[in-house]
Amino acid sequence: MKTIFNSILSSLVLAVSGAAMAAGELNLYNWGNYTSPELIEKFEKETGIKVTITDYDSNETALAKVRAGGHGFDLAVPSHSHLPIWVSEGLIANPRVDQMPNFKNVAEEWRNPDWDPGRQYSAPWQWGSVGVMVDTSVYNGDINTFGIILDPPEELIGKINVAPEMNDVISSALLYLGGEACSGDKELLKKARDKLVEAKPKWKSMDYGVIEKFAGRDLAASLYWNGAAFRARLKNPDVRYGYPKEGYSLWADAVVLLKDAKNVEEAKTFMNFIMAPENAGLMSAFARYANSIVGSEKYMPEDMATAPEVVVPQEFIGAGKFYPTCSPEVQKIYTAIWTELQK
Amino acid sequence: MVTNSRPFSIKRMPGFSLLALACFFALYMPLAPLVFYSFNAGNNIALWEGLSLRWYVAAWENDLVQSAAIRSVVVAVIASVVATSLATMAALGTTRTRPYRGQTSIYAMVNQPLMVPEIVTAVALLILFALIKESTGYHGYAYLVSAHTAFCIPFAYLPIRARLEGMDRVLEAAAADLYATPWRTFTKVTLPLLLPGILAGAMLAFVISLDDVVITEFVKSAGQDTLPTYMLGQLRRTITPEINAISTVLLGVSVVMVAIIFFLSRKKT
Amino acid sequence: MSTEHISNNESFESLEVQAYQREVRRNLLLSTPALIVLFCAASGPLLIMLVFSFLTAGDYGGVKWQFSTEAWFQVAFYRDIFDETVSIANAHVSIFWRSIKLSFLTTLVAFVLGFPTAYFIATRPPETRSLWLFLVTIPFWTNLLIRTFAILEIIRNQGLVNTVLITLGVIDQPLDMLYTDIAILLGMTYVYIPLMILPIYASMERLDFRLVEAAYDLYATRWQVLARVILPLVKPGVVAGSILVFIPSLGAYVTPRILGGGKHLMIGNLIELQFGQGRNWPLGAALSLTLLVIVMGALMVYVRSAQKEGSGHGH
Numbered sequence: 024m025k026t027i028f029n030s031i032l033s034s035l036v037l038a039v040s041g042a043a044m045a046a047g048e049l050n051l052y053n054w055g056n057y058t059s060p061e062l063i064e065k066f067e068k069e070t071g072i073k074v075t076i077t078d079y080d081s082n083e084t085a086l087a088k089v090r091a092g093g094h095g096f097d098l099a100v101p102s103h104s105h106l107p108i109w110v111s112e113g114l115i116a117n118p119r120v121d122q123m124p125n126f127k128n129v130a131e132e133w134r135n136p137d138w139d140p141g142r143q144y145s146a147p148w149q150w151g152s153v154g155v156m157v158d159t160s161v162y163n164g165d166i167n168t169f170g171i172i173l174d175p176p177e178e179l180i181g182k183i184n185v186a187p188e189m190n191d192v193i194s195s196a197l198l199y200l201g202g203e204a205c206s207g208d209k210e211l212l213k214k215a216r217d218k219l220v221e222a223k224p225k226w227k228s229m230d231y232g233v234i235e236k237f238a239g240r241d242l243a244a245s246l247y248w249n250g251a252a253f254r255a256r257l258k259n260p261d262v263r264y265g266y267p268k269e270g271y272s273l274w275a276d277a278v279v280l281l282k283d284a285k286n287v288e289e290a291k292t293f294m295n296f297i298m299a300p301e302n303a304g305l306m307s308a309f310a311r312y313a314n315s316i317v318g319s320e321k322y323m324p325e326d327m328a329t330a331p332e333v334v335v336p337q338e339f340i341g342a343g344k345f346y347p348t349c350s351p352e353v354q355k356i357y358t359a360i361w362t363e364l365q366k
Numbered sequence: 367m368v369t370n371s372r373p374f375s376i377k378r379m380p381g382f383s384l385l386a387l388a389c390f391f392a393l394y395m396p397l398a399p400l401v402f403y404s405f406n407a408g409n410n411i412a413l414w415e416g417l418s419l420r421w422y423v424a425a426w427e428n429d430l431v432q433s434a435a436i437r438s439v440v441v442a443v444i445a446s447v448v449a450t451s452l453a454t455m456a457a458l459g460t461t462r463t464r465p466y467r468g469q470t471s472i473y474a475m476v477n478q479p480l481m482v483p484e485i486v487t488a489v490a491l492l493i494l495f496a497l498i499k500e501s502t503g504y505h506g507y508a509y510l511v512s513a514h515t516a517f518c519i520p521f522a523y524l525p526i527r528a529r530l531e532g533m534d535r536v537l538e539a540a541a542a543d544l545y546a547t548p549w550r551t552f553t554k555v556t557l558p559l560l561l562p563g564i565l566a567g568a569m570l571a572f573v574i575s576l577d578d579v580v581i582t583e584f585v586k587s588a589g590q591d592t593l594p595t596y597m598l599g600q601l602r603r604t605i606t607p608e609i610n611a612i613s614t615v616l617l618g619v620s621v622v623m624v625a626i627i628f629f630l631s632r633k634k635t
Numbered sequence: 636m637s638t639e640h641i642s643n644n645e646s647f648e649s650l651e652v653q654a655y656q657r658e659v660r661r662n663l664l665l666s667t668p669a670l671i672v673l674f675c676a677a678s679g680p681l682l683i684m685l686v687f688s689f690l691t692a693g694d695y696g697g698v699k700w701q702f703s704t705e706a707w708f709q710v711a712f713y714r715d716i717f718d719e720t721v722s723i724a725n726a727h728v729s730i731f732w733r734s735i736k737l738s739f740l741t742t743l744v745a746f747v748l749g750f751p752t753a754y755f756i757a758t759r760p761p762e763t764r765s766l767w768l769f770l771v772t773i774p775f776w777t778n779l780l781i782r783t784f785a786i787l788e789i790i791r792n793q794g795l796v797n798t799v800l801i802t803l804g805v806i807d808q809p810l811d812m813l814y815t816d817i818a819i820l821l822g823m824t825y826v827y828i829p830l831m832i833l834p835i836y837a838s839m840e841r842l843d844f845r846l847v848e849a850a851y852d853l854y855a856t857r858w859q860v861l862a863r864v865i866l867p868l869v870k871p872g873v874v875a876g877s878i879l880v881f882i883p884s885l886g887a888y889v890t891p892r893i894l895g896g897g898k899h900l901m902i903g904n905l906i907e908l909q910f911g912q913g914r915n916w917p918l919g920a921a922l923s924l925t926l927l928v929i930v931m932g933a934l935m936v937y938v939r940s941a942q943k944e945g946s947g948h949g950h
Contacts, residue, residue: 055599055602055603056603056604075433076430077591078599078603080602081911081912083911083912083914084911084912087697087910087911087912087914090693090697092496092499092500094505094587095505095587181811182811184896187897187912189912209717212717213717216716216717223898226898227811227814227896227898228814228895228896228897228898229896229897229898230602230814230896230897231602231603232601232602232603232604232605234604235604235605239791239792239793240792240793240809241791241792241793241811241813241814356716358914359716360716361912362908362912362913362915363713363716363726365900365908365912365913374851376844376847376848376851377758377844377847378758379751379754379857379861380857381751382751382754382755383751383755385747385748385751385752385755386751386752386754386755386756387755388748389748389749389751389752389828389832390752390767390770390771392748392825393770393771393774393825393828393829394770394774395789395795396782396785396786396788396789396795396825397774397777397785399785399788399789399794399795400781400784400785400788403788448672452668452669452672453669455665455666455668455669456665456666456668456669456670458662458665459661459662459663459664459665459666460662460666463658463659463662464655464658466655466658466659466662468663469662472666472670475670475673475674475678476666476669476670476673478673478677478678479673479677481882481930481931481934482677482681482927482930483882483883483885483886483903483926483927483930484883484886484888485886485888485902485903485906485907485923485926486681486684486886486923486924486926486927487677487680487681489684489906489910489919489920489923490680490681490683490684490923491676491680492910493680493683493684493687493916493920494679494680494683496697497683512672512675512676513676515672515676516672516673516675516676516677517676517677519669519672519673523669573776576778577778577779577780579778579779579780579889580888580889580903584907584910594778594780597780597781597784598780598889598893601780601784601787601893602892602893609784613778613780613781613784613785616777616778616781617777617781620773620776620777620778621773623776624769624772624773624776625769627772628765628768628769628772
């Protein structure tokens, strides 16, 4: 009797998973809270391909998981600084994005980035900056500095969050101390480590999911990304985004095809899909980050056209730079600093 | 002689009733806002904006929630059925018998998942399955089901064993006296008597599997989210009243299951 | 039924032995399937974890199959990345200490609240007793995530606790309770308290109150009755409850993660970190085994204390 029962159940499991397989499916591995449900719905409607999204929190987690193998994903969305690592580790395939039909919509300045020459490996997702979010009802001094996080003013102590994203945090500390991101200067790195460790007791948390915390006024400041700051401001009008004048990093996330992807054709369809203006607009409307596709503005919500989080104010444009991935030796030091900080 | 205002009760301990009632209050108080805000019309979990069922509808229509829920239930059913069967056999093999060598070791091994912190098992399984995945490329549901079955076994085992210990062999001996074969004795006498224990074990195993977060979180592959791991992901990012809605439903399920168990155990006495 | 002719004593004994051996074989056979599953998916992997703790960490996670004791070294010691000085791994020590401290406090608070509750239920008239038990069992069967989330909800700055305190005028600024050790303590106590109540209740249910009555007849005060009569008699339940609370809270992962905000790591979080951003699988394995050893140690201490004073009769 048990065996009959079991076989009924096994067939049920198969039926559930099998039904999806029949229509063509796609496994997307992306940052949490970053994929527009409407975008996916539109994709599924237009192509009949069923999309399953699995979330990750950081480049590190994604890299670790994909590297470990046996993950079952087809697409992932690493940041530009990590992309070369993925290429050199042989984790991604080359789908020749530059030859896809919708590639013509990619803005000129995004067609040949340093981290993906010729734009063969990756289809642009969204891009943004790493800066500082502050609830100005708690502190309304100068917010355009990483000092908010590293040398916090009185009012903010104990209410600060720092995104647990290694590269962003350490690079920001280096910039604050007058250096460059990925600097190999041991002295500077040591100062950065000491500064971070010294500042940590003044922080409240190192976590994601800050939008609600700002809305609920559990946090008053955070090192975080501009799109999230925008979404937080929509819930709590006192939130402002600061562009650190010492220098801040820009980042660009892009969709890549994984080497052991099972659904290659479906993956390529998706990569092409997001380079169409109306779809890119949909994508940005959700997470509130800019994208690299010409003509997508008219598909994005109006407030994004003027929001300071998206349109960088004139005086801060020069301070933002795309920093490449660090050399392996520097990466090792970064990791060591990070583990020390995490504890 | 001392006259008290009320008769001396040997069972009364000063302050205990107060603490106990405070404890009950504390147990249920946090659940109230949880359930309450699931009916929130707005999408902030702290700002009440009116009564609405929209979050229940949203959760119901959410593909991810649906597939995660189905997955949870299917895995739980398979795991609890298999675990209960194995546990029944193991219970029969270790209870009401003459002591033999290795009996305590078996008992220890059966209960090992209870004694080892979940994170340790989760990590060990992650490592083992990563090795297997690398060499075979298989990343289906077998990992999840086998992991769940394993940790459900002790939960099914204990109630069955308890029930078995309470059964003396008189009835079985009587059956044997009436020329029943061991197999018939088992199916017609032992098993029916054992049934409440088996049912309790199965239900316990089912709930334990349904609720598991840590082991599933570490062991799952792409797209294999169960309801708890989906909720964990949501809790760490956007918290909308959808989570409240799902939680309230799960809470309702717990209440129903406990009610069933209480009803079952009443019938037996 | 066997109607074999018994010729002499020896033959009778050998029949006995054979029957016993058959029984043992049957028992082992019955237990084997469960044992196989458990070995493959519970005990066996622990051995593999032991092996992994002696390997080298891969650059981006995973392992390199080279023997190394670096992971075990890193459990207790810290080599400064810049000046190579070796010191005690303060971070690890403080995390272990925090975990032990919080688990101990959780067990204590659970006991202080749980013992009276179990007593209360046990002293209700039989008809209402099952209702109270029912009320205690429901949280026990509710998902730990839901219960942790419920605590998150009420201790945030705009949550129930702060709102009530502010309305009552006790405080004027919300208390920052979220993302602190207190939050984790509250969360863990809330999650594990049914595991303290139920075993104590099970012991109390069997308490023969005539002994209590006898003690009162001998002019014992309530306090003496509690300490010298009731407590010793329910000791097995108290020990079981303490184990059931202490061990899971020591290895807690979900609750500190959600309520601790990534800053107040407990051992479980530290271990998980090694498999994510820490990129150090061997260290993760070594830390897990260390946790296991601590837990086994705590278990033995508890069991031994339950057997002391002759109050434990064993199973």
